Amino acid sequence: MKEDGIRASSEGKEPEHSPPGVVLVPRPSSHPQDPLVSIWPQEHLWPRNNWPYRRKQLILATLCLASFSGAIAPLSGQLNLAQQAKIYGKTRVQESYANSAALAGMAFGPFFFAPVAHRLGRSSVIFWCILCALVCQIWAAVMTRSDDYIPYIISRLFAGFFGAVPTVLGPRVITDLLFLHQRGRAFMALHMAFLFGTIAGPTFSAFISANAFFPVEFWWTVGLLGATAILIFLFLEETGYDRENPDRNPAIPTNWLANRWATFFFGQRLVQPTTWSVTVSDHPLKN
Template sequence: MSDTQTESGVAGPDEIKPAIGHDNNETAAKTSKDGIILIPQPSDDPRDPLNWPSSKKATVVATLFLAMFVGFSAPFCGQLNIQQQAILYGKTPVQITYFNSAASAGLATGGYLWWPLSNKFGRSSVIFWTLLGQLACQIWAPMMTRADQYGPYLASRYFSAFFGVTVSVLGPRYLVDMFFLHQRGRAFTVLHLALNFGASAGPTFAGFVAAHAYWPVEYWWSVGLTGFAIIVVFAFLEETNFDRSEGTVNRTKPDSWIQDRVETFLPGTKVATPISWMETLKIAVVPFKIAVAPVLLIIAGFDMISFGFYVALNALTPVWLQRPIQAGGIYGFDVTQNAAFTFHHWIGFLIGLVYGHFFSDRIPLWLVSRNKDGVWKPEYRLYALWPTNFVLMPLGLGLVGCAMEYRLHWVVMALAQLFVTIGSLVSIPVTVNYICECFRTHTVEAALVLNSMRLFLGLSINFYINPWIDAVGVGWVYGMMAFFTVFAFMFLISLMVWGHAIRSATPFKTAATEEGLHVIKKRLEDHGF
């Protein structure tokens, strides 16, 4: 995915060639060997993250992947072993699933603190210290073993997610700093695999660990993994801040590795531009300005429905699968069977990863090639979602409803959830990438707002799912979700058709994009050669 990966058509440092047509001018621009213009244009400084070797970029992405995996797997560890907790706390199984809502609330709110602090102390430092906070929360949860500790247990899940959301908010900026426009689709797909994979693999691992033991055991493996992630982040995460403006003096890393790590992670301003606390407070207000932008509200509406139903499906499926047959259940799974059932998510992630790798950049570039001027539109990103979110995801939700209503074999339920998983995995990196490109100078703020808004539905659905089922039946609950997902895709169609006008309506002058830049080199004969 870096500029040295020639097998994907991207030039190495000695293969970058001058091109014609960048920024609509007859000026020389650096391109890949296949004539794709590099946006943004890299500087000649080896410290520029765009010029980093592919091995260094891959190391940073892998480190962020691990940290995000931990951030999203830790809050949901207890998702499968709900029967033991229900007995301990004297609650119903559905009430135990409220911890998913507590975790979702933490994911929705944490970034509003970590984003402004990252400007004060540096993004890498905030990621490191919030992982330490999450480690404390993972130790907190399994200590809540008394009947009167239901509330503190929910609080531990909230704060675990509050600390764990950091990479999903700050990570997109690393990708935008390191990768060119035509590479970002694959980069976003790889990083955001950790989000969905973590939220699903966490319960899977915990289910197998605690299947034949008391429920607190399921948390200790995540304590070890979180500690390991802290070590990896300290050893390998690099700050990607770099100002290409003429005359700017950028930080030079010290020769000593220890000194560099101290400057990066210990409180101070060695890797961040020194700002006052008043300036930090002003930065904290920017996400709320972006939150009223029509383009962000439209994307958030789509994500809230599609991702929210995926979250709700994951939270409620253990209830349906583990309900005893004598109590009206369909499958009567134990915890081990439920954990094995979740492997369909892993298959979905693999399919979604392959699809994203091969199509998330190629489809937009193909659409650019159909434009005789070879110019970019951010909305080209959204076309990759037609097969996954207009077809597979509503089909999957509808099949879940059929399986529940007509008591079909669990294979039907697994296939249905596979379709939903693919749709969710593909949609998140595409929509986050799109919204970051719509707010090119405010990528973190845009990702933060989108991240919090898309969780609202998944956060709340556990509280009203039973009245909804009582009103229309469980089959039609998921059937209605399928229709709502199709309706949500209409939001994307509106952007495909009127995207430029909608983005132009953004208030507060925050919507800087790369629209109109030439991505594919014009034919030489067009210039008289």
């Protein structure tokens, strides 16, 4: 079995010293870089973890927040259209094109970034996409002149293009962190965060901007996205590990600052070596 370019050996086999009736998929290794379980001591019912569950829970919570914030950003200007229609000299139907642009970006952005994450690292791509979504929110908030209609629509397109990425890359992180029998609730939490974001974005923004100038419906999301980016920088990690060929796994810096620098500014240092041709061949549209 091969998951996200990380091969898992001995699928479906019960490892030595595992609790009765438990079959681990994929089978873990004993290497400290492996996010899965290291060994199953006979004197304990549950395994000792290479990565403690608290560490995994922080990563999952950060992914959920990124998914939530990323979904809020492109849809935050969905309901309060009257002021913009008056400023831009457009009908409300024409103003609603911003929502169509946001949804188009949310549909196509992940197709671009999913293969790129193979090359640059998932954590790095999520981090920079959240920052780019933040920039798009500022861009939309300053579009207050009569000739800003087209730039405003484009800002919504790119907000969706970047904002949906954490929801698509998140499941691949969950696959690295958890065994098959543990993933269901994690997937549910991640996608519920995304769905709640699609509802919360227009709802909260309409409430906040009901008696205010329309840019406030974007400004409040800037703070949320900024806080999300900080938490991603603090807690998100690269999780891929090749258990069949451990020598292919890059060394992870143990110093915290060096680790953060390598993860988010040169993310390819922490992913398995690959080429752009292999990256393109793994594109979902080719499967």
